[in-house]
Amino acid sequence: MSDSYGPDRHPAEQPGDPAQRQWAPPARPVPDPTRPVYPGPTVPTLAPSVQPGTPPPSGPIPPPTSGPVFGAPVPRPSAPSKGPGWVGLIAAMAVTALVSVGATVAITDATGAVNQSTTTESTTPPVTSTSSGNPDWEAVAAAVRPAVVTIQSEGGGEAGTGSGVIIDQDGNIITNHHVVSNVLEGGTLTVSLNDGRLYSATVVGVDQTTDLAVIRLDNPPDNLTTARLSTSDDLQVGQPVMAVGSPLGLSDTVTTGVISALDRPVVVAGEQKNSSPENPFGFPLPGEETQQTEAVVTNAIQIDASINPGNSGGPLFDETGSVIGINSSIASMASGSSEAGSIGLGFAIPVDLVKLIADQIIQTGQAQHSMLGVQIGTGSAEVNGETRMGAVVAEVQPGTAAAEAGLQVGDVILQIGDHPVVSGPSLTGFVRRFSVGDTVQLQVARDGQLIEVGVTLQAKS
Incomplete structure (x- = not known):
């Protein structure tokens, strides 16, 4: 996966x-x-x-x-x-x-x-x-x-x-x-x-x-x-x-x-x-x-x-x-x-x-490459009266880092570490810069609120 x-x-x-x-x-x-x-x-x-x-x-x-x-x-x-x-x-x-x-x-x-x-x-x-x-x-x-x-x-x-x-x-x-x-x-x-x-x-x-x-x-x-x-x-x-x-x-x-x-x-x-x-x-x-x-x-x-x-x-x-x-x-x-x-x-x-x-x-x-374990696309989210582009979670694969971290379908990932995420490809590109086992902080828009999610990246299989 x-x-x-x-x-x-x-x-x-x-x-x-x-x-x-x-x-x-x-x-x-x-x-x-x-x-x-x-x-x-x-x-x-x-x-x-x-x-x-x-x-x-x-x-x-x-x-x-x-x-x-x-x-x-x-x-x-x-x-x-x-x-x-x-x-x-x-x-x-x-x-x-x-x-x-x-x-x-x-x-x-x-x-x-x-x-x-x-x-x-x-x-x-x-x-x-x-x-x-x-x-x-x-x-x-x-x-x-x-x-x-x-x-x-x-x-x-x-x-x-x-x-x-x-x-x-x-x-x-x-x-x-x-x-x-x-x-x-x-x-x-x-x-x-x-x-x-x-x-x-x-x-x-x-x-x-x-x-x-x-x-x-x-x-x-x-x-x-x-x-x-x-x-x-x-x-x-x-x-x-x-x-x-x-x-x-x-x-x-x-x-x-x-x-x-x-x-x-x-x-x-x-x-x-x-x-x-x-x-x-x-x-x-x-x-x-x-x-x-x-x-x-x-x-x-x-x-x-x-x-x-x-x-x-x-x-x-x-x-x-x-x-x-x-x-x-x-x-x-x-x-x-x-x-x-x-x-x-x-x-x-x-x-x-x-x-x-x-x-x-x-x-x-x-x-070896790291992975979150999600299917993603490009979309936007309303946060604090502002519309922001990001990576939309379309599917969370069971047993993966994303599932263990609690990511949900419909979440819009706006940032990974210090890097703003503006699209699905943007998130994928940033994930590939990290090593397997690295723990990264995600800024996620969910139901109009910003939340922080920590994810320990797994090896791509």
């Missing part, structure tokens, strides 16, 4: 011509599209492949040849392709669709032994602001870029590129679940360091619930630069931030902006469906049942720093060069719009949640 929030119908459930549906680009390759959905710059093809652990060859990149370019979809693979996990933003964004930011690019095959370096380890040093008080982004970029990697995945008939951040000398790297999901049943991961060295990697564990994953270099060098993980407790709206990653496969890309909002409830729901010659995009057909995967609910950091497909799993830094989040999704205009790519609505998973999940994955290979 688990806390659940029922998202609106997925866009893919709507009948009609797929070409007319308001889709944002997928996180994975889609079969045989007629044009790039995220048009990118025309760039030369990748340089000749090199052995993992060796620096890239010197000299100019060979002239462009025919084949895919960054920003264009990968040609349809010979193996049947799994349909993409189409996603939607459950928020007041009627004209946008939320997509996971994983780019589709060609992958250079990397084989052979991995060589180790012998220089000393390092951690990104703290960076101070300039004398004028403004962020020194040049210094931040120089300090943190060596800790950011490009991840190339190939498996299940799919190929994709994402980003990640090195967190320790063992070669553990945090990224998104959707960046590596295509290799969970077999495939290859190739990690490109900032200096061009290539290493094979293995999945340590994934957590689909939070869209987080940890991978590990198979034979890490001794001179890895690791990132410093900060806290998300002290973040402020308007605070400057820097995103580093591989948008559209363009590795080592830096963009800056500000935090636009905190604790933004974002629901990403996906449906897995195999494609076919009659239905190449894997859209559910009218009257056809589909399998709904578990929704990813995050009270995210909203940013206006430009992030695009390929930034998935990459770090979000503050002005000192500390990681404050992991970039995971964007809101994009519908396919028929004149806008494309980033429209200044990006979302990152707060670093405190990232640390909670990553630590569990590294220690046990999986993550």
Whole structure:
């Protein structure tokens, strides 16, 4: 049993011509599209492949040849392709669709032994602001870029590129679940360091619930630069931030902006469906049942720093060069719009949640989540002459923490701990930040009165 929030119908459930549906680009390759959905710059093809652990060859990149370019979809693979996990933003964004930011690019095959370096380890040093008080982004970029990697995945008939951040000398790297999901049943991961060295990697564990994953270099060098993980407790709206990653496969890309909002409830729901010659995009057909995967609910950091497909799993830094989040999704205009790519609505998973999940994955290979034990929706309550939004309890599951605490159907949860609750997804996102066994105080509206309810969170089963 688990806390659940029922998202609106997925866009893919709507009948009609797929070409007319308001889709944002997928996180994975889609079969045989007629044009790039995220048009990118025309760039030369990748340089000749090199052995993992060796620096890239010197000299100019060979002239462009025919084949895919960054920003264009990968040609349809010979193996049947799994349909993409189409996603939607459950928020007041009627004209946008939320997509996971994983780019589709060609992958250079990397084989052979991995060589180790012998220089000393390092951690990104703290960076101070300039004398004028403004962020020194040049210094931040120089300090943190060596800790950011490009991840190339190939498996299940799919190929994709994402980003990640090195967190320790063992070669553990945090990224998104959707960046590596295509290799969970077999495939290859190739990690490109900032200096061009290539290493094979293995999945340590994934957590689909939070869209987080940890991978590990198979034979890490001794001179890895690791990132410093900060806290998300002290973040402020308007605070400057820097995103580093591989948008559209363009590795080592830096963009800056500000935090636009905190604790933004974002629901990403996906449906897995195999494609076919009659239905190449894997859209559910009218009257056809589909399998709904578990929704990813995050009270995210909203940013206006430009992030695009390929930034998935990459770090979000503050002005000192500390990681404050992991970039995971964007809101994009519908396919028929004149806008494309980033429209200044990006979302990152707060670093405190990232640390909670990553630590569990590294220690046990999986993550455990806390739960209340309720079915919830979004509604309002009248309290002291005021109308307040919150999470409405639709069902209390027997034997759960919620039942033991005395929560009732019709209760409207307005606050958990110090965090105001404004919707069902908002409550779910906050609950996932706590550990199993934590006791939290809920502010509940019941029959026009405010009451306090203490709940000891249980493990999700």
